[in-house]
Amino acid sequence: MExxxxxxxxxxTGATGGIGAVVTRELAAQGCSVIMACRNxxxxxxxREQILARVPQARIEVRPLDLTxxxxxxxxxxxxxxxxxxxxxxxxxxxxxxxxxxxDGLENTFSVNYFGPFLLTKLLLPxxxxxxxxxxxxxxxxxxxxxxxxALRPAEKDFSQLGTYARSKLxxxxxxLELARRHPELRVNLADPGVVNSxxxxxxxxxxxxxxxxxxxFIKSPEKGAIxxxxxxxxxxxxxxxxxxxxxxxxxxxxxxxxxxxxxxxTERLI
Ligand SMILES: NC(=O)c1ccc[n+]([C@@H]2O[C@H](COP(=O)([O-])OP(=O)(O)OC[C@H]3O[C@@H](n4cnc5c(N)ncnc54)[C@H](OP(=O)(O)O)[C@@H]3O)[C@@H](O)[C@H]2O)c1
Numbered sequence: 001m002e003x004x005x006x007x008x009x010x011x012x013t014g015a016t017g018g019i020g021a022v023v024t025r026e027l028a029a030q031g032c033s034v035i036m037a038c039r040n041x042x043x044x045x046x047x048r049e050q051i052l053a054r055v056p057q058a059r060i061e062v063r064p065l066d067l068t069x070x071x072x073x074x075x076x077x078x079x080x081x082x083x084x085x086x087x088x089x090x091x092x093x094x095x096x097x098x099x100x101x102x103x104d105g106l107e108n109t110f111s112v113n114y115f116g117p118f119l120l121t122k123l124l125l126p127x128x129x130x131x132x133x134x135x136x137x138x139x140x141x142x143x144x145x146x147x148x149x150x151a152l153r154p155a156e157k158d159f160s161q162l163g164t165y166a167r168s169k170l171x172x173x174x175x176x177l178e179l180a181r182r183h184p185e186l187r188v189n190l191a192d193p194g195v196v197n198s199x200x201x202x203x204x205x206x207x208x209x210x211x212x213x214x215x216x217x218f219i220k221s222p223e224k225g226a227i228x229x230x231x232x233x234x235x236x237x238x239x240x241x242x243x244x245x246x247x248x249x250x251x252x253x254x255x256x257x258x259x260x261x262x263x264x265x266x267t268e269r270l271i
Contacts (some may be wrong), residue, residue, distance in 0.1 A: 004027055004032060008129065009084065011085060012091055013065060013088075014037075014093060015047065015091070019198060019225045032059075038062060038063075041062055048060050063079065063080075067113075067115075069102065077123035084129065088124055090117035090134070093137060095165045099154075106270070115271055118267050131185065133187045136172050137191050137192075137193070138190050139165070142169050145170055147170040149263060149266040171263060174259060175267070176190055177255065178257075187235065187238045191229035194244065196219060196222055231247065
């Protein structure tokens with residue numbers, strides 16, 4: 001695996017388990033200073049302890065971040081302190097089972113997967129060095145949906161567990177393209193981990209136990225799922241789509257400069 005060399009701290013959101021915990025461990029083992037940005041601080045501290053047991057020299061701190069709350073995102077950004085930040089990995093994600101709104105009036109899945117990362121990234125921009133790395137975690141589900149301004153705030157009748165998840169990830173993908181357009185100095189890249197055996201794939205449905213037996217043993221481990229984001233974080237290039245062991249170009253079907261500008265403007269208005 002390519003060595004990740006980053007000046008400044010690396011923020012990993014959603015590092016309490018799954019892919020985020022593995023990425024945190026690998027980055028720390030390679031000498032990076034990592035901030036685990038997590039809503040469940042006790043769970044994050046336990047993961048940190050486990051990593052320290054394997055990597056005693058690891059430089060890791062835990063900071064609270066709840067992406068269902070824009071106030072929490074702002075507090076996280078304000079509390080970062082003066083030390084430089086060299087990279088942001090927007091990893092945290094959720095597939096909400098049902099429709100619900102956050103205190104900010106945003107649909108829950110969209111808040112965690114899109115609005116929170118959008119705001120966090122924007123708040124960090126003034127303090128990022130010119131060649132800072134931003135990696136956004138997307139999903140193969142993006143290819144089956146479209147995301148326009150209306151999709152950002154789905155009505156209850158338009159909500160579906162996987163459809164809303166896919167649209168939130170596609171919105172994050174469009175955000176990445178617009179971010180790269182507005183900030184050509186940044187190394188913005190996308191990672192798609194494939195289908196990974198982690199918490200997020202539990203759908204909260206009757207068939208979960210069945211899937212645990214018939215499906216989970218055959219899909220990727222979080223270690224394998226961490227390969228694309230680690231390669232994206234290591235990359236000196238920009239606008240790569242990291243999947244499996246490869247860097248691809250972002251597929252042409254996702255490029256729509258007009259839509260990306262409109263989504264950006266509407267998102268700024270909403271948050
Ligand atoms: N697993 C797959 O097959 C797959 C496929 C494509 C893309 N992805 C993406 O990969 C990323 C990592 O997922 P994973 O597979 O490692 O699943 P995971 O183990 O469920 O990890 C999700 C992480 O997001 C955190 N999170 C959830 N809601 C949050 C909130 N409100 N504020 C802050 N953090 C929150 C979780 O924290 P808690 O511990 O507090 O819940 C957890 O640390 C996600 O963006 C996911 O969409 C996964």
